[in-house]
Amino acid sequence: MDYGTAGTALATGLLFGFVLEQAGFGSPCKLTAQFRLTDWSVFKVMFSAIIVAAIGILLLQVNNTFGAQGFYVAEMYLWGTVLGAVLIGAGFAIGGYCPGTSVVGFGSGRIDGLVFMLGMVIGVWAFAGVYDSDFIQAAVTGAQVSARTVPELLGVSPWLVVAAMLLVLAGGFFAGRALEQRSHGVYTAEDITEGRDPGESDELGRDLGREASAARRTDAD
Numbered sequence: 740m741d742y743g744t745a746g747t748a749l750a751t752g753l754l755f756g757f758v759l760e761q762a763g764f765g766s767p768c769k770l771t772a773q774f775r776l777t778d779w780s781v782f783k784v785m786f787s788a789i790i791v792a793a794i795g796i797l798l799l800q801v802n803n804t805f806g807a808q809g810f811y812v813a814e815m816y817l818w819g820t821v822l823g824a825v826l827i828g829a830g831f832a833i834g835g836y837c838p839g840t841s842v843v844g845f846g847s848g849r850i851d852g853l854v855f856m857l858g859m860v861i862g863v864w865a866f867a868g869v870y871d872s873d874f875i876q877a878a879v880t881g882a883q884v885s886a887r888t889v890p891e892l893l894g895v896s897p898w899l900v901v902a903a904m905l906l907v908l909a910g911g912f913f914a915g916r917a918l919e920q921r922s923h924g925v926y927t928a929e930d931i932t933e934g935r936d937p938g939e940s941d942e943l944g945r946d947l948g949r950e951a952s953a954a955r956r957t958d959a960d
Contacts (some may be wrong), residue, residue, distance in 0.1 A: 756843050765843040767835020767851065768926050774832045777922035779915025786911060790904050797897055817882035834858070 762784055763769045772778035796810075831837055836844055836855045844852025869875055886892035889900050919925055923936070930936065 755839070756846060759840055759843045760847060763926055764840045765847045765849070765852070766926070767844070768930075770831055770837070770840065771835045772926060775922075776918050778925045779911065779919060780925055782911050782915060786904075786908050790901065790908060793897075793901050793904065797901065812887040815884040815887055816880050817884055819879035819881065822878055 759765060763780065764784075769778060769780055773781040827837075834841075834851075834855045836852060838859055841852045841855040841859065845856055846852075866875075870879075884892070888897075890897040893900070926936075
């Protein structure tokens with residue numbers, strides 16, 4: 740056993756889990772709020788991470804860090820990708836977790852995180868059992884696309900795709916901020932731990948302030 744590799748993997752996993760928890764992604768409130776377009780933290784964090792990874796990979800390719808063989812990119816199957824995207828999107832919206840955040844949620848003591856993890860494992864086991872069937876093979880491997888990357892598909896420079904992604908990120912930040920302000924802002928750590936929606940504490944404070952002012956006026960009269 741390569742203890743160096745195992746230790747690096749463990750440390751990376753712990754750091755990743757810590758960052759997810761600190762970002763509030765250990766709570767299903769964050770992910771479901773993204774689907775309601777009221778809290779854009781998931782988009783901001785994950786899309787930023789995707790762009791950073793894309794730029795890092797391109798820079799490593801420039802220096803030929805991966806060697807002559809490059810690195811493996813899986814084949815593109817259109818219907819399998821569409822079906823998988825629909826199913827995992829539905830799982831996100833219903834369960835409020837993705838595979839990684841469910842582990843973080845369970846680690847922070849959430850029972851629903853454990854339930855999601857068990858459902859995920861059972862789903863993977865069930866899918867593996869029927870993977871070789873004709874129906875699944877037709878659905879998963881149908882409509883293979885020869886290009887394996889977006890630049891190959893469009894016939895453009897990878898840097899042009901990254902530039903387009905940066906524009907999408909900027910637009911997402913702008914639209915997200917506007918929608919968050921309309922819906923009383925993002926979930927804070929206090930909102931999540933106390934089980935309230937964003938802005939409820941401010942509204943409660945204003946209500947208490949109005950009640951206190953009314954009481955003072957009554958006493959003065």
